[in-house]
Amino acid sequence: MRAGSLLGLLRAPGIALRSATLSYRYRPAELLKLPIRAVWTARLDKHPDAGLSLGGRLYLGFFPGPDGIRSSEEIVHLARDRPVRVTLSRGSTFETQGVVLVAPGAEFVVSENGELSIGSGVLINSGVSVLCWDSVTIGDDCSFAFDSVVMDTDFHRIRPGQAGVTAPVVIGNHVWVGARATILKGVTIGDGAIVAAGSIVTRDVPARALVAGVPAGVIRHDVEWDR
Numbered sequence: 001m002r003a004g005s006l007l008g009l010l011r012a013p014g015i016a017l018r019s020a021t022l023s024y025r026y027r028p029a030e031l032l033k034l035p036i037r038a039v040w041t042a043r044l045d046k047h048p049d050a051g052l053s054l055g056g057r058l059y060l061g062f063f064p065g066p067d068g069i070r071s072s073e074e075i076v077h078l079a080r081d082r083p084v085r086v087t088l089s090r091g092s093t094f095e096t097q098g099v100v101l102v103a104p105g106a107e108f109v110v111s112e113n114g115e116l117s118i119g120s121g122v123l124i125n126s127g128v129s130v131l132c133w134d135s136v137t138i139g140d141d142c143s144f145a146f147d148s149v150v151m152d153t154d155f156h157r158i159r160p161g162q163a164g165v166t167a168p169v170v171i172g173n174h175v176w177v178g179a180r181a182t183i184l185k186g187v188t189i190g191d192g193a194i195v196a197a198g199s200i201v202t203r204d205v206p207a208r209a210l211v212a213g214v215p216a217g218v219i220r221h222d223v224e225w226d227r
């Protein structure tokens, strides 16, 4: 662990303690690397038969300072009083490919046998919900603005015997999801796309398209965005 990083942890004993507890529960042999950095109130409820595999550090409830992608001051603190929560049910899996930053009040729920996969350099802002009942895949370098929702299930049938209440969601690389946007079951979003604030995405989004509205439609092609 780098000296600056260690000093930072010592100045925040709540973070040090919670990070150590969750990292130890994740993989005792990797305790010293602290693969999970978490605020005191962060919750990681993992069924013993659930799989957790981290390809990089997972930050829960704060964004890192000098040694990370963003400083904590840049989090939109709409949900700072709510804990960040990760729930992994029996038989579910949650894997990441690299650093993933999750702000306060964000929630991941992976239901029985669900599969949640998140790439590298992904930023999940406050109050975001990811509800995974089947499969949710999020690529590298994505940003989810505050209170956005990703859900791969409708939860309820609206017709007797209706099939297709649940279907995988695939979000490509470098996708920006605006504040309070909702991405519904079965949707695939192409690389580099932007989902405008408040949109409800019910159909696939082409790569590098900007979609907006309810239901979301393409309003611009060949867009670019940066952090």
Ligand SMILES: CC(C)(COP(=O)(O)OP(=O)(O)OC[C@H]1O[C@@H](n2cnc3c(N)ncnc32)[C@H](O)[C@@H]1OP(=O)(O)O)[C@@H](O)C(=O)NCCC(=O)NCCS
Pocket (backbone or CB within 6 Å): 143, 144, 145, 146, 177, 178, 179, 180, 194, 195, 196, 197, 198, 199, 210, 212, 213, 214, 219
């Ligand atoms: C994606 C976004 C940045 C695009 O902004 P922009 O390129 O300046 O878009 P414009 O204002 O030129 O709007 C283009 C058209 O789309 C419409 N539009 C823009 N945003 C919209 C939205 N969220 N929902 C519905 N329609 C929208 C505009 O009314 C306009 O329509 P018109 O051509 O008929 O007048 C912006 O829509 C947005 O979502 N901003 C919020 C981003 C956010 O959530 N940030 C949180 C921190 S990460």
